[in-house]
Amino acid sequence: MTSTTLNVNGSLHELELDPDMPLLYALRNHLNLNGAKYGCGLGQCGACTVLIDNKPVFSCLTPCSGLESKTIRTVESLGTADRPGKLQQAFIDKQAAQCGYCIAGMLVRAQSLLERDPHPDETTIREYMATNLCRCGTHLRIIEAIKHVAGASHGQ
Amino acid sequence: MVEAGDCAVCHTKPGGKYLAGGLPLVTPFGTLYTTNITPDIGTGIGNWSYPAFRRAMREGIARDGHYLYPAFPYVHYRRMTDGDISDAYAYLMSGPPVHSPSKQNQMSFPMNIRPLVFFWNLLFLHGNPIAANPDHSQAWNRGRYLVEGAGHCAACHSPLNLLGAEKSGERMAGGVVDGWHAPTLLGMAEGENPWTKDQLVSYLRAEVVVGHGTPAGPMRPVSLGLAKMEVSEVDSIAEYLLSLQGAPSAPSPEKGEPISAAYQKMGADLFQGSCAGCHGDAAPMRQIDGRPALAQTSALTANTSRNFIKTVLEGVPPAPGAPGPTMPAFANSLNNQQLTVLANYLRDQYKPGHAWTDLKTTLQELRPEAK
Numbered sequence: 001m002t003s004t005t006l007n008v009n010g011s012l013h014e015l016e017l018d019p020d021m022p023l024l025y026a027l028r029n030h031l032n033l034n035g036a037k038y039g040c041g042l043g044q045c046g047a048c049t050v051l052i053d054n055k056p057v058f059s060c061l062t063p064c065s066g067l068e069s070k071t072i073r074t075v076e077s078l079g080t081a082d083r084p085g086k087l088q089q090a091f092i093d094k095q096a097a098q099c100g101y102c103i104a105g106m107l108v109r110a111q112s113l114l115e116r117d118p119h120p121d122e123t124t125i126r127e128y129m130a131t132n133l134c135r136c137g138t139h140l141r142i143i144e145a146i147k148h149v150a151g152a153s154h155g156q
Numbered sequence: 157m158v159e160a161g162d163c164a165v166c167h168t169k170p171g172g173k174y175l176a177g178g179l180p181l182v183t184p185f186g187t188l189y190t191t192n193i194t195p196d197i198g199t200g201i202g203n204w205s206y207p208a209f210r211r212a213m214r215e216g217i218a219r220d221g222h223y224l225y226p227a228f229p230y231v232h233y234r235r236m237t238d239g240d241i242s243d244a245y246a247y248l249m250s251g252p253p254v255h256s257p258s259k260q261n262q263m264s265f266p267m268n269i270r271p272l273v274f275f276w277n278l279l280f281l282h283g284n285p286i287a288a289n290p291d292h293s294q295a296w297n298r299g300r301y302l303v304e305g306a307g308h309c310a311a312c313h314s315p316l317n318l319l320g321a322e323k324s325g326e327r328m329a330g331g332v333v334d335g336w337h338a339p340t341l342l343g344m345a346e347g348e349n350p351w352t353k354d355q356l357v358s359y360l361r362a363e364v365v366v367g368h369g370t371p372a373g374p375m376r377p378v379s380l381g382l383a384k385m386e387v388s389e390v391d392s393i394a395e396y397l398l399s400l401q402g403a404p405s406a407p408s409p410e411k412g413e414p415i416s417a418a419y420q421k422m423g424a425d426l427f428q429g430s431c432a433g434c435h436g437d438a439a440p441m442r443q444i445d446g447r448p449a450l451a452q453t454s455a456l457t458a459n460t461s462r463n464f465i466k467t468v469l470e471g472v473p474p475a476p477g478a479p480g481p482t483m484p485a486f487a488n489s490l491n492n493q494q495l496t497v498l499a500n501y502l503r504d505q506y507k508p509g510h511a512w513t514d515l516k517t518t519l520q521e522l523r524p525e526a527k
Contacts, residue, residue: 018425019425020425020426020428020429021429022429022430041433042433042441043433043483044482044484052488052489053488055488056488057489058484058489060433061429061430061433061484061486061489062430062488062489062490063425063426063429063430063489063490063494065425065494066491066493066494123171127171131484
């Protein structure tokens, strides 16, 4: 066990962690942040996506060691059930979730795209989101929701 | 022919229209942007006659008379038959025209002066259409024609001299392209982990091969292109390549100190957390899907750490519409220190006592390139 300090969603947490523990387990088991999901454990599905220094990573493959000076953001930072964020509201409005398992990863990845490029076109959205899979097949609605936010912020 | 010549590998940018150009080629002399070779009149080759096209393929001179940079492998294409060049022309001209103006090249002085290529051509442009060698089989001859001509394998797999031409004495002895190490093509049938013909054919067709790694980096699109050709063509390429005799192998890096037990533990922990899900001995991909052990990949057995670092930083991106192995990029998941520990650990596992001496400098060079 090693003592590791993680900066998650704006607050610092000092945790005793196995040195080989991927970030996902620390988030879910130690911090009760259950938004990010364990999907494949292989970095192939994207359900575990979180942001490290504003870049999307697969938290199931990212070791906790080495994250001490970085800022980590999870889907919980985007809003709450009562007050969903702009992107979350668009996912609700477009009914983008079927079973919902992939959605946390989708939201976080889309968020990082919109922070980098507030008005991406559909091709850019499709390419950027290609690493995240939805087994229910709601990709088209997910893209609709992202496009909605990308378009709605025009002229603001 | 257009697949055999890998035209789309350079003349299509990621996410761009087929053959419409725009891919940046980073060379030691500056950055070139590939051109639009769709039959668009204004921005492509729509108003190129066949003789103009053939002159470009053989002499490296564009329709309007300017010299093309030798990144366009006309030193190889000139060795193709007239029939194949005219087939490639007919195919390119039959495609949909795409309006896509070329981007301005950013070449450094004096390489930004195109007429200087005239002198380069005097030095390095020779070779005629390839005549059959009656001492070898038809397949071997076909393979040689494809490898030396359209396929232009030597363009990446040879070291380049100071003027960016293939070093004549070291053809196919391995080179560097786009940050990746293109291994030697000499003596592939020999060495520590020799290739069989079946393995090489499968590899060239982007399949998973028992006993070797999978094509990555720039070889990935090349192999996906080869997979669209007749198997017999790829079979010929393999036959020819395996007949190439090995050059004296480069000296192994000096034997380094064995890594300490504590260091080994750090490496094993990182491997367990980030890699073992796919690459561990018990991983489903290994057990069920027949993926080879890391020990058998040239990324880990090569004398340079280049391909290991490239693969971990950038992964093996999925090719849309094509099945095949993929690997996530770890550029944002592993920092330089972790990558160094992992590299030293795995190298020690599979090549004990042959630590990579280039690790630090190569990592410094490649980290900024990772997207």
